[in-house]
Amino acid sequence: MTLKQHLSESLRASLDRLDLAPEQKALVAAHPVRVEYPEARFGDYASPVAMELARILKKNPALIAEQVVAGLPGRETWAAVDIVKPGFINFRLSDAARTKWVRTILETPTWGDATPAKKERVLLEFVSANPTGPLHVGHGRWAAIGDTLARVLRAAGLEVETEFYVNDAGVQIAKLKETVAAIRTGKEIPEGGYHGDHMQVFKTELGDPVEYFLAGQKATLAKVGTAFDRYFRETSLHQSGAVDKTIAWLKEHGHTYEQEGALWFRTTPFGDDKDRVLIKGDGQKTYFAVDIAYHAEKVRRGYDRLINIFGADHHGYQGRLGAAVTVLSEGRSRLDIVIGQLVSLFRDGEPVRMSKRTGDIVTLDEVVEEIGSDAARYFLGSGRAATPLEFDLALALKQESDNPVYYVQYAHARLASVLRKAGEEGIPVAASFDFAAVRGPHSEELAIQLIRFPEEIEGMAASLEIHHLATWLSGLAAILHRHYGEHRYVDAADREKSGQYLALVVAVKQVIARALGLLGVSAPEKM
């Protein structure tokens, strides 16, 4: 259990002991106990619960806070519990508690991992780019976010499979093949075909264009450290008859109707804003019908939860797909859709249009080539998915050697260097860490930031917002750099104290490496 949870439960226990009328007791019991992180000067944890209960209990928040503190169990964990102005309750960890938790971190190489209340099986689908060209920066954003989300969910104790849906059938693929045939025979590219320099390879490249692009996309994803558990092909749905079976199932269960020669799926009762066509008047199945069959397949596999990462250009799909999953799973599976806003490309402030048709496309490969995988992963994964990202190539290139990711990596390399130095001096890492030995400027912050790591993981798993990882990590790096400036870790004159510092160094280094790993960024020993 995390420290935050411990505190939350202690507060709950204290609230239960308040002398209240039965109806008030019920209200208090229903009220969540929130614990948050205050500014360092106030302490390590804080709770606004007394202020929140002031209205319900019709009492002065400071008075409530006093009573809560009076009945609080587990006081030995806290060096100080203060009540401040409106009614905040602030908690400062005791040295003994810091010692205990840091020792736990040192004994736990997987520190950060959390244990879920329920071990859910999750299918996470992302990227799913059409195999009609190379991946662009937008795909890179979904890859960075999706891959990190998968790692974070696993750290949070969920069973996660990742999947890339390959649209290898349908009209666009037919257009692609026509285009390739034209290029190979030296004819003009047909109406609605694919233009652009990246198509010219088919003058000499003789393979199937779908396989060619898919292989290229996989190679690009590998460069940014993203591998999928499964590539699921649309054609397999057609071959297995899954599309027809799914439509038949919907018919049998009364979810469809015919109108004007088309077959409609009644999605509006399940949150969609209009019903959708499955089979068109000309007898052709819609793209949506195929997509439903795909999600029927996911449901059939029995996941507790489906998560899809969609670009904002597909957000209109949310309602109908959610309705489909509800119907197909008969309410048993839940579909979460993470909408990621698009990436706008700029070069020196000038917008760069991205289109596979015009060919003015900046590929993910090129960007990775320019700024490297680490910087790309960090940059694309550190912003909130819901916020549009403006990516300036010239800026990214300029910051090549002065990028936020290096700030964090440098912290790691610096600690590696400290440990090397200690090795040369023959100073051993203390076997039994004692926080009191390393007390001083920023030491408390450093310890607490490490202790919070699993709390961050839990928070991200709940919100599906992984950008917090980069924020928290750069916070840790900042504290470390400041701490480094104030303390001398390796001092041959005081081997005992140095050993204690080294234990802290090992803990910080371990946690930074783990967090960078979740981000898909390397943790260098030297830079």
Place this chain on the structure above:
RNA sequence: GCGCCCGUAGCUCAACUGGAUAGAGCGUUGGCCUCCGGAGCCAAAGGUUAUGGGUUCAACUCCCGUCGGGCGCACCA
């Protein structure tokens, strides 16, 4: 026209989903290596959180309006 998302320091982004004096990186200005890595640290400048109302002990966060930007609104894929 309707719907979803966004608007925070000069630039790129945070702010724990309603908490305390809105924070980082880049850029700018001025300091800091006889000493474990100066890819770092310290200090300064920079904000009426697009804008006008509302809700409350408390609003960047919630509600309504306005302005600006992105994306959707097919018997397309």
